[in-house]
Amino acid sequence: MEAGTGLDAAIEYHIVNSLHWPGLRPLQAAAVEPVRSGADCVLVAPTAGGKTEAALFPLLTEMVRDGWSGTSVLYVTPLRALLNNLHPRLGSYCAWLGRTVGLWHGDVGSGDRRRMLGEPPDVLLTTPESLEAMLVSRSVDHARFLGSVRAVVIDELHSFAGSDRGWHLLAVLERIERLAGHAIQRVGLSATVGNPTTVGAWMQGSSKGRGPAVVVQEESAAAVEPDITLDYVGSLDNAATVISRMHRGEKRLVFAESRRSAEELAFLLRQRDVQTYVSHSSLSADERRRSEQAFAEARDTVVVATSTLELGVDIGDLDRVIQLDAPRTVSSFLQRLGRTGRRPGTSRNTLFLATSLDGLLDAAAVLTLWRSGFVEDVVAPPHPRHLAAQQLLALALQEGAFGASNWRRWWGDLPLMDDGDEVLAYLCREGFLVDDSGLLMIGPRAEREFGKRNFMDLLSTFIADVELRVVAGVREIGFVSPLALPDATGKAQKPVVLAGRGWFIQSIDWGRFTVWVEEVPTKGDVKWPSGAVTQSFELCRARRDVLLGETPDVKMSRRVPGALERVRAEHEHEVSGNGLVLAPGTTDGLKLWTWAGIKANATLQSGLGLDSTGVDNESIALPEGFEFSDLAAVDTGAVPRIDDGAVAGLKFSAALPPDLARRTLGERLGDARGAEAVVTMPVVELRA
Structure with missing residues (x-):
């Protein structure tokens, strides 16, 4: 290794003699200076690009140089499995310097937690929900355990930034900063983010005392063209037959878009004497660990997974990725593609197996977008008012009581709290919080709504299905x-x-x-709740392009061209190259085929003063007598109308005024940009 990496000498020694690396990768070398400077950073590189080391090695160097003590680095990921996977690896890095790593999440026992509280680790691997649990727990000395934090590494940043868990994480980090009494450096890691500068600014949370986030991005080399093949097999049973016969002796990772499909395919593969494992969110932690370990150690085997293995869990050297139908985004496809081609002499690859004509249409659309260079921007969900309510209640649990006049100091100008005054007023008015001489504390309504199991329901931002x-x-x-x-x-x-x-x-x-x-030994029912899949405007338009003749530039089996012709024939009355198609509805009224996605369609219907519930990705329902001019005059900024039943799907909605809860969900289900694109297109045909 060349001297002068900027890292601690012990780290340099072990990179050569323990890891046997010839040197740092480009991203790792480029990240040393900005990370060591204390700047907030976003590190972007393909999967297996060494992002963890790019963040941790400079932070460990600063830890040694400045004598950081206590728990000084938090390493946050969205998945417990990823934390479990990282624990031994990061533990070995820290041991080089005589430092320690702790693991804290929902599967970690109380004994291990007590040991960490007694002797805090230097680096703590955890989740946002576990950080929240620490803050509200009376058995944790918050200032002692979290007051020494200097930096946080946010792994799979794109996963957080596109969901409410990201807002929750930012709010929790703001509270930890107030306990620590200083700004905490933030280092985000991602393999697939189309707008890293914007995401970096979001990651910083409140703006006080922060300069712009530094983006360090590994340039894509003129890499070997990935081996992408599209095949049409027509059924899950046929997919099992193809998988059982192809690539024997190889380690194959099959992605399914639902737990139902994953379970059914795994059963069918076992019937065909294929060594098969399963990974999805409804399996026990022990079952998932057994599958992942056995898969990592085997060769001629298959694991069928949902998105649980899309992120950076290490399952060993992988030969092939197989995708049933299509992932829901190009970003997801890139994550999955990146699981392959990690060994010298191997290339990235994915085999798409479409089990239906609609699945083929979706796969062709994703591949068309990918070939065009498109990757989705990561956008945080707007107006997280329900999480403002959760944070105010969590602060009352954390502090016992907080000042009614100075509560904002805990979050600064974090956008999460933009509507905090209105939310706080409702919490006080409805008895979620009670005022005692200017101090606010948990009230009887909060006890009733969220108090079960010591307020455990208040710690996470997502609603789990009853199982x-x-x-x-x-x-x-x-x-x-x-x-x-x-x-x-x-x-x-x-x-x-x-x-x-x-x-x-x-x-x-x-x-x-x-x-x-x-x-x-017999197969039974495979059932889980499922709803309509919300597709983006771009993906729906790519599906329309495929129906109009676009064909992705990838290898295709001999079955695909005929299947594409059939799917185009099925939808020929729904698309036109000259504009939007207006046709009679299936019962009464009219149907406008927009191919714009559920969110844009809901916005259009609301902008026309129509009910926006029950819309689909492809079309909107219009009344008889609809005039084309009405579409041009639509209010594309309208908020989709939401019924009371749908609001129940918004976590903590009970802690918001009903009208505000409906507006919050409606604003999240709208797509003004997509609606605007639709209204600029001509309506050219009326077909019987």
Whole structure:
């Protein structure tokens, strides 16, 4: 290794002698100076580009040089599995310098947590929800345990930035900064973000005392062209046959877009004597770990996963990625493609297996966008007022009480709190918070709504589906929806499928939400709740382009051209190269084929003064007598109208005024830009 990397000498020594690297990768070398300077940074490089080391090595260097003590670095990821995977690796890096790493998330036992509280690790691997739990816990000395934090590494930054979990993380970091009494450096890592400068500014949270975030991006080399193949197989059963016969002796990772598809495919592969594992969010942590470990150590094997393995969990050297139908974004495709081609002499690859004509259309659209160089911008959900309510309640738990006049000091000018005054007034008026001589504390309404299990429901920003624990003997297999359980009509029940195997239900304990099962060789029902898939404006337009004749520039099987012709024939009355198609509806009224996505379509219908519930990605329903001029006059800034039932899907909506909760959700379901693009297009045809 060349001298003068800017890293601690011990790190330089171990890079050569322990990791056996010839030198730093380009991103790692470029990141040393900005990270060591204390600047907020966004580090962008392809999957397996060494981003973790690019962030951690300079921070460890500063830790040693300046004598940081206590828990000085937080390393935050969206997945527990990713934390588990990183723990031994980061532990070895810290051990080079006599430093320690701790792991804290929902699966970590109370004994391990107590040990960390007694002897804080230098680097703490955790999640936003666990940080929140620490802050509201009375058994954690917040100032002692978190007051020494100097930097936070946010892994998979794009995953946080595009969801409410990102807002929650930023709010929690602001509170930790107030406890620490100083700004905390933020280093975000991502493989797929189309707008890193914008995301970097968002990551910084409140602006007080912060300069612009530094973006360090590894330039894409004139890389070897990835091996992308599109095939049409027509069914999940045929997909299992293709996978079982192709690429034998290789390690294959198959991505499915739903737990149902993943489970069904895993069962079908096992029927074909393929060593198969499963990974998705409804499997137990132990079951997922067993699958990931066995898959990492095996060769001729398949793991079928949802997006749980899309992020950076290390599952060893991977030969091939197979995609059922299509991922929902180009960014997701790039993450999955990046799981391959990591070994010298191998190239990145993905085989798309379309199990239906609609799946083929989606796959062709994603690949068309990818070939054009398009990658989605990451945009934080607007107006997180429900999280402002959650944060105010969490602060009351953390502090016992806080000042009604100075609460803003905890979050500065973080946009999360833009509507904080209105939210706070409602919390006080409705008894979520009570005022005692200018101090606000938890009130009876908050106890009723969120107080179960010591306010555990207040710690996370997402609503989990109701599921029952599945246990075989003493082994926890995972969780199933109540929809998967047989009815009580006395008919012979079918087994349920979980972890790719069939299970006969022995008994159900509704009081403990537990299903007792035994394994059987037959396939049963695979059921989980599902809703309409919201597609972006760009993806819907790419689907329209494919229907109008666009064909992705990738390798295609002989089955694809004929299948594309069939899907185009099925939709020929819904698209026109000259503009939008207006046609009679299936029952009454008219249907305008916009191909603009659910959000843009909901905005259009609301802008026309129409009900915006029940819209789809491809079209909007219009009344008889609709005039083309009405479309040009639509209010593209209208907020989609939301019914009360839909508001229940917004976490903490009970802590907002009903009208504000509906407006918040409506603003998140709108797409003014997509609606504007639609109204500028001519309506050229009326077809019977």
